[in-house]
Structures are given as C-alpha cells and as structure tokens.
Amino acid sequence: xxxxxxxxxxxxxxxxxxxxxxxxxxxxxxxxxxxxxxxxxxxxxxxxxxxxxxxxxxxxxxxxxxxxxxxxxxxxxxxxxxxxxxxxxxxxxxxxxxxxxxxxxxxxxxx
Amino acid sequence: xxxxxxxxxxxxxxxxxxxxxxxxxxxxxxxxxxxxxxxxxxxxxxxxxxxxxxxxxxxxxxxxxxxxxxxxxxxxxxxxxxxxxxxxxxxxxxxxxxxxxxxxxxxxxxxxxxxxxxxxxxxxxxxxxxxxxxxxxxxxxxxxxxxxxxxxxxxxxxxxxxxxxxxxxxxxxxxxxxxxxxxxxxxxxxxxxxxxxxxxxxxxxxxxxxxxxxxxxxxxxxxxxxxxxxxxxxxxxxxxxxxxxxxxxxxxxxxxxxxxxxxxxxxxxxxxxxxxxxxxxxxxxxxxxxxxxxxxxxxxxxxxxxxxxxxxxxxxxxxxxxxxxxxxxxxxxxxxxxxxxxxxxxxxxxxxxxxxxxxxxxxxxxxxxxxxxxxxxxxxxxxxxxxxxxxxxxxxxxxxxxxxxxxxxxxxxxxxxxxxxxxxxxxxxxxxxxxxxxxxxxxxxxxxxxxxxxxxxxxxxxxxxxxxxxxxxxxxxxxxxxxxxxxxxxxxxxxxxxxxxxxxxxx
Numbered sequence: 001x002x003x004x005x006x007x008x009x010x011x012x013x014x015x016x017x018x019x020x021x022x023x024x025x026x027x028x029x030x031x032x033x034x035x036x037x038x039x040x041x042x043x044x045x046x047x048x049x050x051x052x053x054x055x056x057x058x059x060x061x062x063x064x065x066x067x068x069x070x071x072x073x074x075x076x077x078x079x080x081x082x083x084x085x086x087x088x089x090x091x092x093x094x095x096x097x098x099x100x101x102x103x104x105x106x107x108x109x110x111x
Numbered sequence: 112x113x114x115x116x117x118x119x120x121x122x123x124x125x126x127x128x129x130x131x132x133x134x135x136x137x138x139x140x141x142x143x144x145x146x147x148x149x150x151x152x153x154x155x156x157x158x159x160x161x162x163x164x165x166x167x168x169x170x171x172x173x174x175x176x177x178x179x180x181x182x183x184x185x186x187x188x189x190x191x192x193x194x195x196x197x198x199x200x201x202x203x204x205x206x207x208x209x210x211x212x213x214x215x216x217x218x219x220x221x222x223x224x225x226x227x228x229x230x231x232x233x234x235x236x237x238x239x240x241x242x243x244x245x246x247x248x249x250x251x252x253x254x255x256x257x258x259x260x261x262x263x264x265x266x267x268x269x270x271x272x273x274x275x276x277x278x279x280x281x282x283x284x285x286x287x288x289x290x291x292x293x294x295x296x297x298x299x300x301x302x303x304x305x306x307x308x309x310x311x312x313x314x315x316x317x318x319x320x321x322x323x324x325x326x327x328x329x330x331x332x333x334x335x336x337x338x339x340x341x342x343x344x345x346x347x348x349x350x351x352x353x354x355x356x357x358x359x360x361x362x363x364x365x366x367x368x369x370x371x372x373x374x375x376x377x378x379x380x381x382x383x384x385x386x387x388x389x390x391x392x393x394x395x396x397x398x399x400x401x402x403x404x405x406x407x408x409x410x411x412x413x414x415x416x417x418x419x420x421x422x423x424x425x426x427x428x429x430x431x432x433x434x435x436x437x438x439x440x441x442x443x444x445x446x447x448x449x450x451x452x453x454x455x456x457x458x459x460x461x462x463x464x465x466x467x468x469x470x471x472x473x474x475x476x477x478x479x480x481x482x483x484x485x486x487x488x489x490x491x492x493x494x495x496x497x498x499x500x501x502x503x504x505x506x507x508x509x510x511x512x513x514x515x516x517x518x519x520x521x522x523x524x525x526x527x528x529x530x531x532x533x534x535x536x537x538x539x540x541x542x543x544x545x546x547x548x549x550x551x552x553x554x555x556x557x558x559x560x561x562x563x564x565x566x567x568x569x570x571x572x573x574x575x576x577x578x579x580x581x582x583x584x585x586x587x588x589x590x591x592x593x594x595x596x597x598x599x600x601x602x603x604x605x606x607x608x609x610x611x612x613x614x615x616x617x618x
Contacts, residue, residue, distance in 0.1 A: 013294065020287060029283055036290045043297050069300065072249055076293060079256040083286050086263060090279040097272045106276050 005046025013039030026091045026101040030084055037080045044069040044076075122172040123180040126195050129169035129203065129240040133162040133210075137233035144226060152219065155229050159214040162236055166207035169244065170200040177611035179246065187307050187612050192246035194309070194612055197598040199243045201447045202372045205454040206243060209365035210236045212458055212575070216465070216568060217357025228268055235261035235361070242369045246612055248296045248306040251373060255292065255337070259285045262366055265358045266350045277346075277353035284346045288336030295329030298322055299381070309612035312380040312605045327382045327391050334377070337370040340432060341402040344425045348409070351421035356465030359417060363424045364458035368450050371431050375443070380605045384438040396436025396519075400530045403429030407537035416464040416476040419541060420457065423500065426534060427453045430515055433527045437518040444592075444599035445514030452507045452582055456500040459575030463493040466567040467549075476545050483549035489569045492576025494546060499579035501538035507579050509535075510586035 012035055019032030048069035056064035091101055098105050136158035143154050172178055173195035180193040195203070214236075218229055234257060241254035263285065267278025300306055302318035315323060332343070339347035351363045374395075382391035406426025413419035427449070434446025466489070467482055468474040483490045499508035512531060519528035566572075585591045601607060 013290075017287070020283065026279070033283065033286050033290075036287065040290055040293045040297060043294070044300075047297070047301050068249075068306070069297075072252075072296075072306075075249075075253055079253070079260075079289075082260055083256075083282065086260060087279070087282055087286075090263075090267060090275055090282060093267075093270070093275050094272070094279060097275070106279065 002046060002049075005042060005049075009039045009043035009046065011039070012036070012042065015039075024103050026094070026103050026106065029103060030087045030091070033087070034080070034084060037076070041073050041076055044073045123178045123193075125165065125168040125172045126178050126180055126193050126244050127182075128165040129162075129244065130193075130237050132165040132237075133158070133233045133240065134237035136162060137230045137237065140233065141230050148226075151226060151229075155214070155218050158233060159211055159218070162233065163207045163211040166203050166210065166240055169195060169240070170203035170207065173197065173203070173244075174200040177607065179612055187246070188305055188310060191250060192307060192309075192612055193244045194246035194608070195244045196601060196608065196611075197594075198372070198375065198447060198602055201451060201595075201598060202243045202368060203240065205368055205451055206236070206239045206365055209361055209454055209458055210239070212462070212571060213357045213361035213364070215357075215571060216360060216462060217355065228265060231261045231264055232361075235265065235366075239365060239369050242373055246308055248299065248308065248311070248377075252289070252293055252296055255370075255373070256289055258366065258369070259289060259337075262350075262362060266354045266362065268358065269353065269355050271353070273349075274353040277349035280346045281350040284336055284343070288333045288343070290333070291329045291336065292333030295326045295333060298326035298329060302326070307612070308376070308380055309609045313609055315381045323382070330377055331374070331391065331394065334370055334374040335398065338367050338374065338428050339402070339425050340398050340428060341405050341425075344402060344405060344428075347425055348418050348421040351424060352415065352417040356461060359421075359461045359465070360458040363421065363461060364454045367424065367428060368454055371428065371435075371446075371450065375435055375446070375602065378435065379438075379443075379602050380608060383603075383605070392436045392438040394436075395432045396524055396527055399429045399432025399434075399436050400527050401429070402426065402432060403530050403534055405429075407534055411537065411541050413541070414477055415474045416468065416479075416545070417461065417474055419476070419545070420460050420464060423538065423541075424453075424457060426538075427457070427500070430512065430531060430534070433519055433524075433531060434515040436527070437515070437522045437524065438603070439518050439521060440596050440599035440603055441514055441521065442518030442599070443602050444595040445511055445518055447598055448585060448595050449508070449511035449515060451585070452511050452579075453500060455575055455578050455582070456496050456508055459496040459572055459579070460493070460500060462568060462575065463489065463496070463572050466569070466572070469567055470564065477548050479549050481550075483546065486566045486569070489566045489572055490546075490549060492573045495576040495579045496572075497542045497546070499582075501542055502535040503539075505583055507582035507585070510583055514586070 016032045016035030016039060020029050023029055048066040050063055050065050053063045053065035054061055056067035094106055095101055140154060144151055174197055177196045182191040238254045238257040245251050245254060263278050263282040266281050267274050299311060302322050303311055303314035305311055336343040351359050354362060378391050384390045384392040403426050406422050406429055410419050410422035430449055431446045434442045467479055470482055471479050499506035502509045502512040516528045516531045
C-alpha cells in the first residue's frame with residue numbers, strides 16, 4: 001500500500017516535471033506544477049496512513065494516523081493555491097503584451 | 112507560554128522579535144495606510160528601523176552562544192523551535208543591513224505605487240529572518256514559500272514586459288525548487304519520523320543510504336534552484352536585473368544568501384562529508400566551480416549593467432559553494448565572510464547601477480558617458496565596491512576570497528582554487544571596460560539629466576563603499592578572524608546544535 005502510494009507519487013512528480021520542462025503553453029506549465037505538487041502531497045498522505053487509523057483529533061478514538069504530514073500537507077495545499085493564483089496573474093498580464101500564452105514567446109530575456 | 116534555554120528568556124526573545132516585528136509591521140502598515148495615508152512615509156521608516164534593530168539584536172544575542180526558543184513550551188519533537196547560533200548571527204547582520212538599505216531605496220521617496228509593496232517587503236524581511244532562525248524543516252519550507260511568493264511579486268512589480276516575464280520565470284522555477292525541497296523533506300520524515308533539525312541530524316545516520324541519498328539530491332536540487340546554482344542558474348539574471356533597484360538589492364544581496372544559509376545548515380547537520388567517499392559537500396564543490404565559471408563568462412558579454420551584476424551574483428554563489436564544499440572550518444568561515452562582503456558589495460553595486468541608469472536614461476553602460484567625471488566621489492565609492500566584489504587586495508572581498516582559496520588548496524582541490532583565483536581576473540575583464548566607459552571614453556553620451564542633478568542616493572552608496580574597505584578588518588584583525596573561524600568549526604560539529612536544542616527547559 002505504502003509502496004504503491006510511493007510509486008504513484010514519484011510518477012506524478014516526474015510527469016509534472018516533464019510537463020513543466022517541455023510544454024509550450026503557459027497554462028500547461030502551471031498544470032505541470034500542480035501535478036508535481038500533488039505527487040509530493042500524495043507521498044506525505046500515503047505515508048501517514050496507518051491501517052485502521054482514524055482522524056488524529058483529540059479525544060482520540062482508537063489509533064490515529066500520523067498528524068504531522070497532514071498538517072504539512074494542509075499548509076502546502078494553501079501555499080500551492082497561492083502560487084498557482086499568482087502564476088495565473090502573471091500569465092494574464094503577459095498575455096496583454098504578447099496576445100498569446102506561448103512560453104516561447106514570453107522568453108525574450110536571454111544570455 | 113514561551114520557554115527559552117541557552118540564555119535568559121529575554122535574550123531569546125530577540126530571536127522571536129526579528130520575525131515578529133517585520134511581520135507585524137507589514138500588516139499594521141496596511142491599516143495605517145487607510146487611517147493616516149499622509150504620514151505613511153514616517154511609519155514605514157519607523158518600521159524599517161525597528162525591524163533592522165530587531166535583526167541586529169537577534170544577531171547580537173546569538174553571536175555569543177546558541178539561543179533556542181521553544182514556542183508554547185512544547186518539547187522539540189512536537190512544537191516549534193527557533194534556534195540561532197553564530198552562523199545565523201552573521202546572516203542576520205546581512206539581513207538587517209540589506210533590509211534597511213533596500214527599504215531605503217525601494218520604499219523612498221514615498222509614492223502611491225511603492226506603498227502597495229511595502230507590506231510585501233516587510234513580509235519578505237520577516238520570512239528571511241525566519242529562515243535564519245528556524246530549527247525545523249517544516250517551518251523552513253513554510254518560510255521559504257512566504258519568502259518566494261513575496262519575491263515573485265516584487266520582481267514583477269515594475270509591471271513592464273521584462274519584469275513580468277522575469278517574475279513568471281522566477282515563479283515557475285522557484286515553485287519547482289520548493290517542491291523538490293518538500294520532496295526531500297518528505298523523504299527525511301519517512302526515514303526518521305521527525306522534522307526537527309537537531310533530532311534529524313541524530314537520526315539521519317540510521318536511514319537507508321539510498322533514501323538518504325535521494326533526500327540529499329532533492330534538497331540540494333531544491334535549494335540549488337533557489338540560490339542560482341549551476342545548472343539551475345538561468346532564472347537568476349532575469350529576476351535580479353528586471354526588478355526595480357531596491358528589490359534587486361535585497362534579492363541579490365540577501366535572499367540568495369538566506370537560501371545558502373539553509374543549504375549550509377542542512378548539509379552539515381544531515382549530510383556531513385565522509386572521508387574517502389564522494390559526499391554532498393564534494394558535490395557542492397564541483398557545482399560551485401561550474402557556477403563560478405558560468406557566471407563570470409556570461410557576465411563578460413553583458414552591456415546591460417544590472418544583468419552583468421546579476422551574472423556576477425551567480426559566480427559569487429559559486430565562491431560560497433566552493434567554501435562550503437571544502438567542509439573545513441577555514442572554508443566555511445571564508446564562505447560566511449564572503450557572504451557578508453558580497454552582500455554589502457553587490458547591494459552597493461546594484462544601487463549605483465540604478466543611479467547611473469536613471470541619470471543616463473538607460474541601462475547600457477556603454478552610454479554612461481561622462482558620469483564618472485561628473486560624480487567623482489560616488490564613482491570612487493563604486494570603484495571600491497567593484498574592486499571588493501572582484502577581489503582586489505587589500506579590499507574586503509579579497510580576504511574572504513583568499514580564505515576560500517586557501518581552504519580549497521588545503522583540501523587539495525586545485526581546480527577550485529585556480530578557478531577562484533581566475534575569477535578575479537575575469538571580473539576585472541568586465542569591470543575595467545565599465546569604468547573606462549564611465550570616464551567619458553564611451554561611444555555615445557546620452558546623459559539627459561541637467562547639470563545640477565544630484566547623484567541619486569549617493570550618501571548610501573558612499574557608506575556602502577566605505578564598508579568595502581572597513582570589512583577588510585574582519586579578516587585582518589586576528590581576534591575578529593578567529594570569531595569567524597570558530598563559527599566555521601561550530602558548523603562542522605553538529606553535536607553542539609543537537610545538545611542545545613535538546614537541553615532541558617530553563618526555569
């Protein structure tokens with residue numbers, strides 16, 4: 001179960017990285033970032049799961065799953081939402097200049 | 112309830128206040144903006160002074176010994192721990208000086224456009240201090256992301272096409288870096304079950320070598336992206352050159368240094384060098400040499416003065432990585448001193464570049480015309496800064512570079528020592544034509560300012576220029592040099608860090 005979660009999360013992470021590196025549409029770049037983020041968060045959550053564990057809220061009923069990865073995941077989701085909103089803001093502003101969302105056309109600064 | 116150890120409770124409070132004061136200021140300023148907009152200039156100046164004082168206070172109390180603060184009185188494994196030692200203190204000084212200087216330039220003279228970014232600027236400052244004083248990886252990641260989001264917006268704040276492009280590029284690569292960092296943090300947590308740095312450094316040795324290696328690779332990649340290490344350096348010249356002058360100063364002078372601090376801390380606590388085996392510091396040494404060469408060679412062909420300086424930042428991160436990669440007290444002390452010298456030096460260089468560019472009307476240094484002879488004092492200060500950053504003896508930058516070269520030679524890394532020496536020659540190759548053109552030997556003179564125009568922020572530039580000379584004393588006075596060397600050996604010995612974080616709670 002843990003191994004499966006691990007494999008899926010590493011696959012998602014690599015898929016996201018590949019998307020960021022190769023796609024030309026700025027929106028696909030952002031989707032790639034989101035995929036990478038999901039990969040990492042899945043790793044945390046799948047690791048924190050304990051068979052038969054309940055939510056780690058006091059008073060605890062039975063076994064609770066590990067709360068720290070969940071706290072970290074929750075924080076990372078908020079941060080990720082902020083990053084992605086900001087990315088869209090940048091894309092919208094750049095689209096006004098270029099009339100396009102093609103990353104290759106954004107890329108004028110070189111050398 | 113707050114519990115401190117390793118000193119009196121009051122002195123540990125300084126460490127907390129270095130985060131709390133700028134963070135509070137950021138939010139209070141937004142409220143004040145509605146109630147008393149005409150007095151905002153004064154409030155911002157006051158907040159910047161308070162934040163600078165808090166950072167310096169935190170540096171002063173953590174200089175003599177380790178300061179740890181357990182927020183809420185929880186034990187280190189459960190609660191939030193702030194821990195600052197002498198290495199944090201050195202970087203806190205950079206943060207205090209850099210924050211104050213760039214606040215002076217970025218937020219004054221005060222206008223409606225700059226007002227919108229004052230909050231972001233103070234949050235950036237708070238998260239910088241947070242990175243420098245945090246004792247666990249969870250908070251490190253959170254502070255990194257707060258820092259990064261503010262930095263993306265500030266880099267793109269000029270709203271020109273170039274600034275937006277640089278901001279977007281910075282955002283995409285910064286987020287990729289943060290996710291690599293998070294992946295590394297996750298792997299470490301899976302292996303050890305804790306995120307507290309002191310507990311981790313004890314437990315990391317028991318992790319499977321494969322998992323530890325993967326975590327190290329993820330963390331070095333993530334932080335490498337943030338410090339502009341080769342081969343992840345390509346976003347840095349865009350972001351640092353397209354931002355406004357004050358923002359360039361804090362990005363190039365302080366923000367990359369804070370990421371370097373995190374790298375030093377994590378590498379020496381978790382992945383220390385192993386004799387006779389290729390370990391993480393050795394990788395840093397190799398990547399440092401590559402960053403150095405790439406940065407200097409790319410700076411050579413630049414006619415945009417800010418872009419030239421930004422490429423030189425890539426090269427200087429290379430120096431810091433070489434110093435860290437030597438993994439000896441001398442090398443680390445050299446890297447710490449060089450971080451201080453390069454921080455103040457590069458801030459002055461960006462400040463002067465902004466002033467010259469505003470006088471000449473553009474950023475191409477070939478058109479700076481007779482500005483050098485019109486402003487002899489400021490240009491002399493600028494030459495001192497450039498000489499210090501390039502590493503001309505007897506200026507401050509030379510001595511820290513010398514320590515790094517000695518450490519590389521001591522380790523037997525002759526290529527690194529040679530590259531660091533050759534870096535000075537390469538820097539001269541781009542600074543000398545720059546000054547040549549500044550003294551009226553340029554093709555075109557586009558100086559459009561009237562004859563009576565004063566040099567923008569010449570006073571601050573002169574002060575920073577003087578620091579390029581005075582900081583040489585940090586090496587030349589033996590007592591001060593020993594302080595830096597002891598900071599280097601403290602880093603090498605994780606046991607001190609472990610014990611002070613785990614120390615029993617003082618009454």
